[in-house]
Amino acid sequence: xxxSPALRAAxxxxxxxxxxxxxxxSESGNKExxxxxLAANAAEASSxxxxxxxKLTWKPCPAPSAAQGGxxxxxxxxxxxxxxxxxxxxxxxxxxxxxGTIELALIRARAKSQDxxxxxxxFNFGGPGASxxxxxxAFGSDYDKLRARYDLVSFDPRGVGRSxxxxxxxxxxxxxxxxxDGTPDTSAEVDxxxxxxxxxxxxxxxxxGKQLPYVGTTDAAxxxxxxxxxxxxxxxxxxxxxxxxxxxGVYAHLFPKNVGRSVLDAVVDPTQDSEQxxxxxxxxxxxxxxxxxxxxxxxxxxxxxxxxxxxxxxxxISELLTKxxxxxxxxxxxxxxxxxxxxxxxxxxxxxxxxWSLLEQGLDEADGGNGALLLALADSLNGRSDNGQYDxxxxxxxxxxxxxxxQRFTADQTEAKLPEFRSASKIFGNYLGWSxxxxxxxxxxxxxxxxxxxxxxxxxxxxxxxxxxxxxxxxGAKAMADALGExxxxxxxxxxxxxxxxxxxxxxxxxxxxxxxxxxxVPAAGTVCK
Numbered sequence: 001x002x003x004s005p006a007l008r009a010a011x012x013x014x015x016x017x018x019x020x021x022x023x024x025x026s027e028s029g030n031k032e033x034x035x036x037x038l039a040a041n042a043a044e045a046s047s048x049x050x051x052x053x054x055k056l057t058w059k060p061c062p063a064p065s066a067a068q069g070g071x072x073x074x075x076x077x078x079x080x081x082x083x084x085x086x087x088x089x090x091x092x093x094x095x096x097x098x099x100g101t102i103e104l105a106l107i108r109a110r111a112k113s114q115d116x117x118x119x120x121x122x123f124n125f126g127g128p129g130a131s132x133x134x135x136x137x138a139f140g141s142d143y144d145k146l147r148a149r150y151d152l153v154s155f156d157p158r159g160v161g162r163s164x165x166x167x168x169x170x171x172x173x174x175x176x177x178x179x180x181d182g183t184p185d186t187s188a189e190v191d192x193x194x195x196x197x198x199x200x201x202x203x204x205x206x207x208x209g210k211q212l213p214y215v216g217t218t219d220a221a222x223x224x225x226x227x228x229x230x231x232x233x234x235x236x237x238x239x240x241x242x243x244x245x246x247x248x249g250v251y252a253h254l255f256p257k258n259v260g261r262s263v264l265d266a267v268v269d270p271t272q273d274s275e276q277x278x279x280x281x282x283x284x285x286x287x288x289x290x291x292x293x294x295x296x297x298x299x300x301x302x303x304x305x306x307x308x309x310x311x312x313x314x315x316x317i318s319e320l321l322t323k324x325x326x327x328x329x330x331x332x333x334x335x336x337x338x339x340x341x342x343x344x345x346x347x348x349x350x351x352x353x354x355x356w357s358l359l360e361q362g363l364d365e366a367d368g369g370n371g372a373l374l375l376a377l378a379d380s381l382n383g384r385s386d387n388g389q390y391d392x393x394x395x396x397x398x399x400x401x402x403x404x405x406x407q408r409f410t411a412d413q414t415e416a417k418l419p420e421f422r423s424a425s426k427i428f429g430n431y432l433g434w435s436x437x438x439x440x441x442x443x444x445x446x447x448x449x450x451x452x453x454x455x456x457x458x459x460x461x462x463x464x465x466x467x468x469x470x471x472x473x474x475x476g477a478k479a480m481a482d483a484l485g486e487x488x489x490x491x492x493x494x495x496x497x498x499x500x501x502x503x504x505x506x507x508x509x510x511x512x513x514x515x516x517x518x519x520x521x522v523p524a525a526g527t528v529c530k
Contacts (some may be wrong), residue, residue: 014161051089051101052229058084061107064134068373068394069159070385074107074137077144081109083137088230090158090223092214102214104223105162107133108153109140119233119260121150121517122224122327124157126266127240128217129396131161142503143239145510151517157247158223159208159215159399165392166215166399168204174390175335178382180339181325185429193434194411198441204395205443212444215396216403217451221251225258231345235260235459240498242266242472248461249453249480250490256458263519265464266500269476270483273449274405277437279424280473282432286425288350288470289314291497296360304364317346318426319365329371332379337371343431345377353497402439406446409436453480458488460522462513466504468497492527501529 004064061083063073066485074083087103111117124141126133132154136143143152156163166312169177177196184190204212224247228236237260240248245264252259272280293313296303307313321339328336337345349359355377359469376386383391409417414436421433439446455461461484465477474493481489494501508529 001056002495010025018498031420034359039308051097051226054088054089056088056106056230057489058086058108061085061133061137064131064494066163067165068131068156068391069391069393070389071134074140077109077140077147079112081112081147083140084108084110085133087162088155088227090210090226092211094219094222102158102211104155104158104227105133105156106227107136107139108151109147111149112147113149116149117151118149118235118518119151119235120153120228120231121146121237121239122227123152123154123239123281124220124241124244124247125154126240126244127160127257127393127397128157128243128247128400129160129393129507130243131391131393132248133161138278138387139503142505145514146239146517151231152379153227153231155223155227157215157220157396157400159211159506160396161392164211165209166204166211166395167392168395168398171384171388171390172202174382174384175388178344179336179338179342180340180376181338181345183185183325184434190411190415191484194437194440197437200398200437201441201443204399206397208395209443212399212403213403214403215399216447217247217250217400218254218447220247220400221254224251225255228258230464233260234258235295236262237345238262238306239502239517240264241502243268245396245463245472246270246451246453247453249484250451252455252458252461252484253451253453256455259455259458259461261459261520262461263464263502263513264461264518265502266472267340267463267465267477269479270453272476274401274407274439275409278432278435279421280475281419281471283426284425284427284473285347285350285432285470287473288468288497289317289342289346289425289427291468292350292356292359293317304360314427317363317365320363321427324366329366329369329374331371335375337375339364341378342374343428344381347428347470348377348381351499353468367527380386380431398438398442402446403444404447405439406449407436408439408442408446412435453483455488458484460490462490462492462516463489463521464492464501464509464513466494466496466498466501469499471499490522490525492523492525493529495528 005038061074064071076082091097092100092102133156136154159166175214181189181198184193236258246268248264288378294310296305296313297310305313306316324342325339331337349355366374383393418433421429463477463481465474467474481491510525
């Protein structure tokens with residue numbers, strides 16, 4: 001989705017990853033990437049330079065690199081099917097296809113039945129900046145029903161993870177960056193915020209300047225069409241989540257006749273520019289917070305937070321943030337919980353209803369002076385492992401967003417828009433309002449104000465909106481379906497909480513999606529699942 005770096009959806013609707021320990025990879029694993037041992041068996045283009053004819057060599061997947069988030073090598077799926085990894089070569093610059101190439105990291109689990117196999121179902125898990133190579137196996141069991149007739153495939157988009165991941169600041173610098181006040185109130189704080197934003201952009205240019213012009217969504221969409229050909233599919237079968245819905249829409253616009261069965265879940269509104277998107281998120285996260293606080297109030301004494309009504313519970317949260325702005329509290333190790341990190345942690349827990357209990361616990365503990373849990377929640381969204389290493393998702397998120405969006409804001413312009421953001425959300429308004437400056441000083445100009453996703457002549461694309469989605473508000477689903485065009489966008493509604501519908505486990509959603517992807521049965525427009 002087009003979101004501020006602070007609220008990227010990196011592992012999308014899978015915010016429950018905050019419950020899992022993040023194990024650091026070894027030093028050798030950190031260094032393993034496109035030039036490492038796996039790449040020695042990467043796809044080789046034919047002597048004619050036709051990248052569509054390259055052959056992929058699949059091998060057992062190594063442990064994720066530091067840029068992908070670290071951890072252990074993926075374990076087999078239920079039934080014993082192992083994950084396989086490879087690299088695919090793509091043009092660095094599609095305007096000069098005969099020039100240099102980039103290697104894109106891929107992962108797959110083969111279909112259960114090769115006789116009934118339809119093709120490869122390619123996943124993009126959003127962000128932008130989420131590593132598909134790391135995310136797909138982490139949640140592969142959620143999608144295993146679809147492996148009845150598809151190879152499940154995902155990839156690290158260019159600039160992400162092992163696909164020539166964008167590099168900006170060091171771990172130590174990122175720790176300092178996330179401690180910077182993200183909601184400046186004084187001229188000195190504004191100056192520090194602006195300086196930090198520009199310093200980050202300069203570091204990205206210094207360390208990854210050559211690739212920054214080529215990491216946009218249009219390039220990623222072209223990569224997917226090349227991937228389709230290399231995998232041997234006549235059509236692109238696709239499952240896009242969060243920002244992955246925007247990528248899917250752009251693909252459909254560029255290659256309408258190549259669209260196969262496709263699902264867009266947790267849908268980005270393609271008609272909104274970056275400012276409108278951030279404002280929409282402020283409203284979306286406020287709605288999710290309202291639902292959380294109402295749930296707390298409804299449970300009475302069972303809820304650990306003070307307040308007998310939704311408004312009183314929220315007021316307590318607001319007062320806690322005000323205290324943290326004045327005086328941060330103990331967090332993890334030598335790190336302290338600031339107002340900005342606490343707000344990030346609250347946002348992280350609102351991605352899934354399953355993590356509401358963690359949010360309740362974290363707020364209660366912070367009110368008592370212990371900020372460890374809220375800081376851990378913030379780390380999960382910022383891509384920081386428990387050993388202090390950051391993946392590259394934040395750098396990639398900024399690079400991709402800024403390669404796409406033309407909008408650039410000054411501090412004065414941003415301050416003028418803050419009242420509208422505050423009106424949208426007392427808790428998240430300032431936070432998301434200041435995020436408008438994420439691309440200030442960026443060395444690469446953006447491509448569009450809004451992407452074109454019109455796809456006349458494309459096959460039906462199932463577009464699923466979740467009424468309680470905080471990160472991609474429900475209204476985006478209708479906007480996407482309409483923009484795709486009549487007979488193409490088929491809107492479906494899930495009346496639930498959290499970011500995304502399919503992986504909520506809702507039986508109705510999974511039945512409709514499975515019926516379409518596996519059997520070609522397009523749900524009736526306007527279908528509602530509860």
